Amino acid sequence: MYLLLRCFPSSRWTMVGEPVNLNEFQELAREALPKMYYDFYAGGAEDQYTLEENMEAFRRIMIQPRILVDVSRIDLSTNVLGYNISAPILIAPTALHKLAHPEGEVVTARAAAACKTIMALSFTSSCTLEEVASSCNAVRFFQIYVYKRRDLSALLVQRAERNGYKALVLTADSPRVGRKEADIKNKMILPKLKNTERFLSLEASSDNVSDLEAFTKETKDASFWWKDNGSNLAAFAKETKDASFCWKDIEWLSTITNMPILIKGLLTREDAIKAVKVGVAGIVVSNHGGRQLDYAPATITVLEEVVQAVGGRIPVFFDGGVRRGTDVFKALALGAQAVLIGRPVIYGLAAKGEYGVRQVIKMLKDELELTMALSGCTSVKAITRRHVRTERERLHSML
Secondary structure (H helix, E strand, O other): OEEEEEOOOOOOEEEEEOOOOHHHHHHHHHHHOOHHHHHHHHOOOOOOHHHHHHHHHHHOOEEOOOOOOOOOOOEOOEEEOOEEEOOOEEEOOOOOHHHOOOOOHHHHHHHHHHOOOOEEEOOOOOOOHHHHHOOOOOOEEEEEOOEOOHHHHHHHHHHHHHOOOOEEEEEOOOOOOOOOHHHHHHOOOOOOOHHHHOHHHOOOOHHHHHHHHHHHHHHHOHHHHOOOOOOOHHHHHHHHEOOOOOHHHHHHHHHOOOOOEEEEEEOOHHHHHHHHHHOOOEEEEOOHHHOOOOOOOOHHHHHHHHHHHHOOOOOEEEEOOOOOHHHHHHHHHOOOOEEEEOHHHHHHHHHHHHHHHHHHHHHHHHHHHHHHHHHOOOEHHHOOHHHEEOHHHHHHHHO
């Protein structure tokens, strides 16, 4: 039971009681966080068209249920890269969880373990990958960007592998950082990156020490981040990310690790074919939550194109705009093996800590189970393309 109270003269509604869906967790997070931090998590690039379209596009896809099916038992479990999980819902890599909760990613990891799912830890986490690894016994992936100093990227990959991370998630859609105007207005200054603080303590040849010190100083010194434009994120990315990294460099990445590599940020058939050719273990269809290129397509509208291009040779995962169990169902019907959720996890973390993250995942699982039962699907594998009808199909039928 909950109530909505209207606070005058403001037109905003304040929720009283337990949230019953993910949108209400977002409202709780808005109330709990400083405006600067809420805007950082919730905002998108420029006009925020892609951010909004990620969610709106789901509403244009209809579910086509099957009736008179025995749905007395529903099995949500699935397998991702050989690891069994309780439902096709993973935690996406998102930055700086300590802005939402004092314990940061450690709490998120514990929630993922309790929900029997996989968490992808962001390179820009506010806890070190070692701290997260030691916090619980769970399957974890590690998300990485490639930096101008390739040896430093290699050190991060080696640390992840030593600490039991099971896969690398290479984010490939960010040679530059998208322009998030709320961060600029708020003069958003990001805190130190914990995963670079350990560079000086790692073994390195004497020839590299000065370079390691310089990189660490850059990523630890708040003055490095400050630029006249307001937000410091773009300045950091310009100074450190390798904008020349391209398809041929995937081979280099594969030579420095035994972990499978997932490439995140694909939106087209052409790039999906290239991904298969370079030998990655999987694809994450993603537009970075609408935070990079505005007016890029909503991910759910291009998912099927990527799935068809891959032709079952490697698994395809999906993120962007998932807020309901029906959204998960639609993504699975269009060919995704599982979905990743980002902002809803942050909202749960900000609102109610570990319990909030667990509740966010539980809500999606419960909604997915109900959707499957009402659609006549007893398992994830039973969800097929014939269970959904896209906007294009509806328009075509009217001709």
